Amino acid sequence: MGLLAPYGLASLAFLGVLVVLHLRRRQQRELEVSSLLLWQAVRDEPRRGRFRPSLLFALQVALLGALGLAVARPYWEERAAAVTNGRTVLVFDVSASMQAFEGGERRFDQARRKAGEVLASLDRNVEVMMIAVAAHPRVVVSFTRDRSALARALEALEPNDGPTRLSLGVELARSTATGGGSLEIDVFTDLPSEAIGVSPSAGERLRYFRFGRSDDNVALAALRVYQNPFQDPQEARGYALVKNYAREPKDLTLHVTLASRPVLDDTLHLGGRESRVVAIPKLGDSGRLEAWLDVQVSRQLRPLEALAAAAADPANSAGVRAIAAMLADAGGLLPRRAVLGAISQLEQADRQALHKLRLRLGPLDVYVDSLLKPAAQYWRAALLSVRSGQGMPALPKPGAATLAADVDPRGAALAYRRVGRTWLRIDLADRLASHARKVRSAGGDSPVDVALATSIGLDEAAIDQLMGDVGFTRAGDAWRWRGRRPPRDDRRGAASHAFAELAKLKR
Amino acid sequence: MPAVARLTRLFARRAGAGDEDPFDPALFSRLDRMRLRFDNAHGARAGETPVRRLTQESGIEVESFKSYAPGDDIRYVDWNAVGRLDQLLTRRFVAEREIPIHIFLDASASMAVPTADHKFTFAMRLAAALAYVALNSNDPVRIAATRLETGGVQLAESPLLRHRGRYLRLKGFFEGLKPSGATALSEGIARYLERHHERGLAFVISDFLVPPDIYESAFARLRSKRLVAHAVHVIGKVEHGLDGISGRLRIRDSESGVVREVSLSTADRRRYSAAFAQRAEAIRALCHRSGVGYARVMSDDGIDRCMTQVLPAAGMMRLR
Numbered sequence: 001m002g003l004l005a006p007y008g009l010a011s012l013a014f015l016g017v018l019v020v021l022h023l024r025r026r027q028q029r030e031l032e033v034s035s036l037l038l039w040q041a042v043r044d045e046p047r048r049g050r051f052r053p054s055l056l057f058a059l060q061v062a063l064l065g066a067l068g069l070a071v072a073r074p075y076w077e078e079r080a081a082a083v084t085n086g087r088t089v090l091v092f093d094v095s096a097s098m099q100a101f102e103g104g105e106r107r108f109d110q111a112r113r114k115a116g117e118v119l120a121s122l123d124r125n126v127e128v129m130m131i132a133v134a135a136h137p138r139v140v141v142s143f144t145r146d147r148s149a150l151a152r153a154l155e156a157l158e159p160n161d162g163p164t165r166l167s168l169g170v171e172l173a174r175s176t177a178t179g180g181g182s183l184e185i186d187v188f189t190d191l192p193s194e195a196i197g198v199s200p201s202a203g204e205r206l207r208y209f210r211f212g213r214s215d216d217n218v219a220l221a222a223l224r225v226y227q228n229p230f231q232d233p234q235e236a237r238g239y240a241l242v243k244n245y246a247r248e249p250k251d252l253t254l255h256v257t258l259a260s261r262p263v264l265d266d267t268l269h270l271g272g273r274e275s276r277v278v279a280i281p282k283l284g285d286s287g288r289l290e291a292w293l294d295v296q297v298s299r300q301l302r303p304l305e306a307l308a309a310a311a312a313d314p315a316n317s318a319g320v321r322a323i324a325a326m327l328a329d330a331g332g333l334l335p336r337r338a339v340l341g342a343i344s345q346l347e348q349a350d351r352q353a354l355h356k357l358r359l360r361l362g363p364l365d366v367y368v369d370s371l372l373k374p375a376a377q378y379w380r381a382a383l384l385s386v387r388s389g390q391g392m393p394a395l396p397k398p399g400a401a402t403l404a405a406d407v408d409p410r411g412a413a414l415a416y417r418r419v420g421r422t423w424l425r426i427d428l429a430d431r432l433a434s435h436a437r438k439v440r441s442a443g444g445d446s447p448v449d450v451a452l453a454t455s456i457g458l459d460e461a462a463i464d465q466l467m468g469d470v471g472f473t474r475a476g477d478a479w480r481w482r483g484r485r486p487p488r489d490d491r492r493g494a495a496s497h498a499f500a501e502l503a504k505l506k507r
Numbered sequence: 508m509p510a511v512a513r514l515t516r517l518f519a520r521r522a523g524a525g526d527e528d529p530f531d532p533a534l535f536s537r538l539d540r541m542r543l544r545f546d547n548a549h550g551a552r553a554g555e556t557p558v559r560r561l562t563q564e565s566g567i568e569v570e571s572f573k574s575y576a577p578g579d580d581i582r583y584v585d586w587n588a589v590g591r592l593d594q595l596l597t598r599r600f601v602a603e604r605e606i607p608i609h610i611f612l613d614a615s616a617s618m619a620v621p622t623a624d625h626k627f628t629f630a631m632r633l634a635a636a637l638a639y640v641a642l643n644s645n646d647p648v649r650i651a652a653t654r655l656e657t658g659g660v661q662l663a664e665s666p667l668l669r670h671r672g673r674y675l676r677l678k679g680f681f682e683g684l685k686p687s688g689a690t691a692l693s694e695g696i697a698r699y700l701e702r703h704h705e706r707g708l709a710f711v712i713s714d715f716l717v718p719p720d721i722y723e724s725a726f727a728r729l730r731s732k733r734l735v736a737h738a739v740h741v742i743g744k745v746e747h748g749l750d751g752i753s754g755r756l757r758i759r760d761s762e763s764g765v766v767r768e769v770s771l772s773t774a775d776r777r778r779y780s781a782a783f784a785q786r787a788e789a790i791r792a793l794c795h796r797s798g799v800g801y802a803r804v805m806s807d808d809g810i811d812r813c814m815t816q817v818l819p820a821a822g823m824m825r826l827r
Binding site: 025026027028029030031032033034035036037038039040041042043044045 | 617626716765781
């Protein structure tokens with residue numbers, strides 16, 4: 001900051017004049033009064049000296065000071081932004097753990113959003129490179145100042161199911177950025193910095209953006225099969241790498257199947273941050289090799305485990321076991337008409353047993369409410385995709401009441417029912433259907449819960465479809481009960497569960 | 508001096524402070540309609556003021572009758588009653604006495620401060636007007652101005668006036684008065700009463716800026732001499748409202764010379780007004796308890812208004 005006319009500061013001498021005027025105004029005035037008796041109520045002047053600045057005086061000083069400064073014509077010296085040689089590398093952890101859901105959102109999505117903020121805060125002249133690190137680092141976008149290209153790459157980036165080696169990603173960033181001026185490396189991961197084991201070097205700024213409330217994570221980091229080219233394929237051996245990313249020790253069970261045949265059920269005890277390679281003894285056959293840990297499944301899909309256990313429990317009645325087995329097989333959700341026969345055979349005690357399993361025998365669907373939650377959906381989708389041999393479906397947005405017709409039907413079917421051209425969440429469809437059934441029982445004539453249907457945003461066609469599924473048909477402005485249609489025999493063939501296959505054999 | 512204060516003082520001088528000269532003949536015609544209320548006050552000498560519940564042997568208005576007793580003037584025997592009743596009765600007449608008026612004027616320095624209020628000028632003119640009204644009824648009047656100087660109590664007395672023709676003598680008396688010293692109401696009245704023993708009516712005209720025991724003692728002395736007393740409390744406009752007074756002040760007591768330094772804020776101004784009203788109310792209450800008439804007059808009120816409205820409302824005067 002400087003002054004173009006420093007002599008203008010001389011005008012600040014008027015401040016002195018102001019002070020003198022203020023003092024003069026504050027000058028004590030002699031006054032003869034008839035008697036001090038009348039002045040007893042008036043307090044003596046506090047001995048704070050003669051100069052007592054008031055708000056008005058402060059404003060006057062500020063005004064005079066500003067005027068004096070203006071006369072001196074101040075200017076602000078600011079250097080023009082130089083073209084910087086700074087470089088920033090965004091290193092993303094795209095391992096499987098970044099898919100973990102927390103607060104209805106994946107850790108990777110949180111990292112993506114934070115990276116967007118970092119990009120927006122960077123100077124336009126800073127060159128940015130983006131590296132995704134799974135088992136091996138990969139340069140997604142090389143050094144560029146094109147922010148739109150970076151944003152597009154950021155949107156396209158997705159985590160995979162493998163482990164991560166972030167230290168390699170940081171090393172890659174360092175090696176590619178040598179000689180390019182100051183370097184900043186921003187690492188987006190769910191691992192603690194000490195687990196990565198990288199420290200900043202000279203002239204480098206290393207920032208960690210960690211996501212996830214905890215590192216309570218156990219992963220199957222690798223599954224590999226080694227076969228000597230001169231060996232018989234039946235002599236091939238498999239190895240599974242299991243990692244405990246948590247500080248605390250973990251107990252877990254590793255399940256390995258080959259062509260749906262169990263080959264290994266190994267209970268492991270891993271210390272904090274411990275990795276272990278588990279050898280799969282001998283495969284002995286060809287087929288699809290599958291491995292999973294029961295940690296996440298038991299945590300996220302506990303009701304499904306309970307259903308499977310109930311299906312195998314001889315203490316339960318045949319009807320309970322049948323329904324539990326079908327639901328466990330279908331991933332916790334079935335249309336009611338699929339189990340209508342079994343339901344019709346249920347006694348009161350059976351219904352209580354199913355109720356203890358948190359099973360809802362709704363008018364339209366039979367389901368477990370907690371399995372409709374986003375995290376449970378994810379793991380149900382994972383199980384079903386493993387079983388079907390297909391990839392993970394695109395999951396719907398968490399919490400949506402309805403979905404458009406163009407969503408992935410495999411993902412939508414996990415928690416939604418097709419109603420006309422839209423998908424309606426199972427629990428909401430259940431509420432609408434239950435309302436209709438209650439109204440019918442009470443002898444009412446308006447079975448549609450208009451308030452709920454309107455708040456959800458269902459159109460007329462969807463309501464017609466839903467009420468049709470319940471058993472109503474529209475008759476002008478009113479609804480007429482026509483009863484539920486019995487399941488068609490030809491639909492039995494389409495079923496794929498165990499009892500359906502048994503029925504085929506009987507035929 | 509601030510311009511506002513100068514203007515205030517100028518206007519006070521022009522319009523206030525009893526602008527009417529009590530020696531102005533124009534005022535006499537308005538005062539001629541008034542007379543003082545005496546109630547039980549009366550002097551010993553025969554006069555022109557009828558005194559109820561007091562009879563005398565001779566007179567104009569018959570008050571009562573009494574049985575003849577040896578020594579009674581036979582001229583006042585009611586012979587008609589003797590003829591009808593066969594009993595000697597004599598007539599008694601309403602007594603007519605003169606009412607000596609004693610006017611005590613506070614001539615202390617506080618009566619001259621603030622100068623814009625002209626309290627002392629107003630008090631002198633009020634005393635003169637009262638004297639005129641009294642003389643108009645052929646009642647004797649004496650004015651005594653009292654103050655306390657370093658040498659002791661100073662008591663300046665006017666001559667006793669018995670006739671309206673002597674009224675202008677007061678002019679010379681007033682010209683010789685100059686307010687100074689401290690208030691000496693009690694001592695001055697005591698000294699006066701030592702010299703003069705006539706019963707009658709007493710007016711005390713003062714600003715009463717003394718501790719309550721002083722004026723309480725003064726009223727007690729008057730009542731002990733069987734004088735009917737009236738207190739006229741003179742208040743100055745500036746003194747009451749502190750018009751034109753603000754900021755840092757070094758105030759000096761006009762009588763004691765004691766100095767205080769104050770900074771007059773709005774809150775202080777409110778407290779002053781409250782204390783002033785409380786003090787005036789205390790004086791009124793004391794007068795009420797002591798059987799002393801009380802009137803509060805503003806020094807910028809005219810003499811005319813004071814004599815025809817304020818004092819009659821306080822029960823001190825009435826129309827003829």
